[in-house]
Amino acid sequence: MIYTFLGPEGTFTEAALLKVPGAGDATRVPSTNVNEALDRVRLGTADAAMVPIENSVEGGVTATLDAISTGPELRIVREELVPITFVLVARPGTRLEDVRRIHTHGHAWAQCRAWATSKVPQAEYVPAPSTAAGALALLDASAQPGDAAICAPIVAEERPELEVLAEDIGDNSGAVTRFILVSRPAGLPPRTGADKTTVAVPLPEDHPGALMEILWQFASRGVNLSRIESRPTGEYLGHYFFSIDAEGHAEEARVADALAGLHRLSPQTRFLGSYRRADGVEPDVLPYNTDRAFDASRVWLQGVLGG
Template identity: 65%
Template structure:
């Protein structure tokens, strides 16, 4: 927002609404709070990734923060699938959040008393070894989020597992501290230093500016199931010197064996090598979906050989033009 004078109540622009995978206290909210201005904006928790993204599509929210990848478990399938279908969305920013968990229980319980634990499926996967080593008899009840599971221990919560009947939950330190929960074990994650990558998603619009340290996310359907079909897609990147930092296959849901590929490529859609790659990919797979170009959260610049840099593409284009004009 800008302006040299104070607007009247009738003309003052409303603060943007951001939604996120809730409830309050999730790692997703922590990621959102790292976005400039989000701390003073209206923040609207959503019960699922689909709900968060639909709020953006409908205009109820300006953007949504959702998890997309974990350093231990890989891609978050709910997000990958939700962005692959429906009206197009754009990733405009990514945020990396270190992940550490605590085990909380109902008042008066200790570790040996725990029989059933609730948490999000991704969190459970990151703590399975610890659980097996300390309370191997404990069962898991899935929850929509780590925070919902924890808050279900204190008088219930609308997003807690409907089945109830659990006596402990795995959640973040923030939730435990904010609500004064009974922490019975700290650092229950299997991999110290685990990180989850979150993305801020908006509707299509002006792309973020190039930084030289960018990432482009794509959804590419396999045009036909035949030998070499995937290699043909990958060659479009390799031939232009575009490195891939993530590639995952996901079923389309239409029939068995029908897949699309979710890909993160190093570079911005305005980079000459990426423009050339995207052009080639569209010829092979016209249903390709562009999900955004945005700055890398880690600030790491790709290593690009000189013959794949913009200047080399420009020089090559000028040379071809001179040949066509008969001026070589």
Template identity: 75%
Template sequence: MSGSALTYTFLGPEGTFTEAALLQVPGAAEANRVPCSNVNTALERVRRGEADAAMVPIENSVEGGVTATLDAIATGTELRIIREALVPITFVLVARPGVKIADIHRVSTHGHAWAQCRLWVDDNIPNAEYVPGSSTAAAAVGLLEGDAHYDAAICAPLVAAERPGLNILAENIGDNPGAVTRFVLVSRPGALTERTGSDKTTVVVPLPEDRPGALMEILDQFATRGVNLSRIESRPTGQYLGHYFFSIDADGHASDARVADALAGLHRISPATRFLGSYARADAQQTSVAPHTSDAAFASAHAWVRGILGGESAPQSVG
């Protein structure tokens, strides 16, 4: 990128939960922030070198993985996750001045937001039709345009506060008051972030062959090395019916011996495995490591094998 200021893309427009996640990054408030209408566009600008990194949603505590992001980072030119951010999610219902809840027949928002507000919607506007939006903020901003084909939008409180043309008809309409969305900052491949002891590693593993035990073989690479998985989701590759890849978050850093050994095992059985990064956990939760899976245990075991191969340790006689 030209100049000294960093450029970040994010799922826009301004005021989205994604921008709130981006603003948790040190220096992002002073950086160039470019809103994008969808995840693919945000990531492609990074791939083309038009931005230094992109902030995109990857997981929600209620709805699970964000499929658009999981698919976009699993294909195309490789990218790396360098940071994650957690944002508590609250929703409001907004409309143009003069519109009342009784007047609402069509509501627009992002699909994940709609899913998180369905109980409130069923109780208060049960006959309302859902109009998919590219983001919660885009749906709200669309109401200010003359050709909006819906009556109300579900968005973040910040969006409504920053736009005087929107009236808040209802607050805290989310079905789960503890909902949190996880976002990741994605850049082009480079040096790994430093290990902190509270880390996460993300990989994409294509199922090498659709046969009994194929998934178990993948999971065993982690289990036998004491690596805990915090997320695993299957996604279709799009090549043909029944062909899937697995998106996996594992506790630990690629420089941890147990994680490195697991990655090597994955590559042996599925050479198309894609490493998406090791980075600090947003919640700073320390990774629990059993003594026999510690770096010291792996180093001792490797030294023992080297000793055998080097003839330093003769096998004991039997009988």
């Protein structure tokens, strides 16, 4: 197996990848951004890619939501949850009061903004492709006095050229990021009873109740949603698709029926995968929404029709 991930080495994304059985002994290739990682999979130079999709503080990672919902189809086959802690690093000899610029990923900055405003109010934020990339930029010849970075503790542990100025600087100590493992379309991972299904649903027509029609496909079959976000399609202003995580597996009758209803309503609906939930939580399914109830209703209807 060849895996790629949002790099460089030492990112939270690599930590998520290392949770996948066998990934530690496999070939791991860092990518500079989410699009590059997913394109490696589409082109066949990597078997799967690990990328971030959601953060408990900042919500969905828009780069991933957009990239997997357009272009050649991909499938989510696994998810991992990684607790997130941050440190502030700089070149040795830099003091906290010397910091003028902080390099890091946008989601990391959002999760440490209050700390930075309180402790280093003089510092400006400099966007980086990832937390690790921001930290490694401090080792470049272009780095300036007063540069610092917010990154994962593992980066500082593996790079003695960097000095930790502050530890555990996140504004929310319970922050967690969700990562997904993405591959080319193939058979679905087996149903476990604690699963999640992800779809991207374009709004077929903008009219009153259009979103309700989409949501009703799930509600009427007893399928709970754990995430729904709107994203622009990029075609023109006001044209959106909805990225949705639903509880359950496509092999379940209630979920399959909801997916069929979505496709009837919005034929451009994109199925992005059914896979085991990382938290292992099983949904509560009412008796009339179980597979047995769906099977019984089909048998009854066949009898009505004389089948």
